Amino acid sequence: MHEVIREGAVDAPVRILLAHGAGAGMEHAFLAELSRLLAGPDIEVVRFNFPYMSKRALDGKRRPPDRQPVLLDHWRQMIEAFAHPRLFLAGKSMGGRMAAELYQESEDEMNAAGLLILGYPFHPPANPDRCRGEVLKQIKTPTLLLQGERDTFGTRAELADFPFSSAVSVHWLTDGDHGFKPRKSSGASEQGNLRQAAERIKDFIATIPARG
Numbered sequence: 001m002h003e004v005i006r007e008g009a010v011d012a013p014v015r016i017l018l019a020h021g022a023g024a025g026m027e028h029a030f031l032a033e034l035s036r037l038l039a040g041p042d043i044e045v046v047r048f049n050f051p052y053m054s055k056r057a058l059d060g061k062r063r064p065p066d067r068q069p070v071l072l073d074h075w076r077q078m079i080e081a082f083a084h085p086r087l088f089l090a091g092k093s094m095g096g097r098m099a100a101e102l103y104q105e106s107e108d109e110m111n112a113a114g115l116l117i118l119g120y121p122f123h124p125p126a127n128p129d130r131c132r133g134e135v136l137k138q139i140k141t142p143t144l145l146l147q148g149e150r151d152t153f154g155t156r157a158e159l160a161d162f163p164f165s166s167a168v169s170v171h172w173l174t175d176g177d178h179g180f181k182p183r184k185s186s187g188a189s190e191q192g193n194l195r196q197a198a199e200r201i202k203d204f205i206a207t208i209p210a211r212g
Contacts, residue, residue, distance in 0.1 A: 148176025
């Protein structure tokens, strides 16, 4: 059985599978706080590590992320292991991008009611011309994208004319960076942005019916 962190009721009517980003695992403070804000009697949040991060947890050695086929295969394993009538795939940065990439192979393979992306890495910060967002132009699965306004992987200004699929709902976190953290001068707060993200996720989930 995969090692996971489960929060909320096991028999909740909604289950969220939450994947980490490239540099930090399932215990990262961002994911822990978001899980705390979401989990309860109506939503179960299941956090998990990709294989390379599980190895790091065992021996403490930093490793680069697994190659995409390995990451996608692990997503498939998690979807199978934690199947649910109202399953939502969620991921921070790389984890969300990999969940979206499952669509490229088969929309039905996602076997999920919807997709929640927390800071999509549209391009490397130092290379804005290397766009990696094609999947979000075509995806048909209901998708909520939560993005910081000044995320160096894709700012609000950079994405002003991005042709998102009609299935994608975009919500911008005030002055947020890649982890939704704003500058003090903005008047917003990191905790406030995380609470707002959790509320948007709950509102989005409420609009999506179970898969037949």
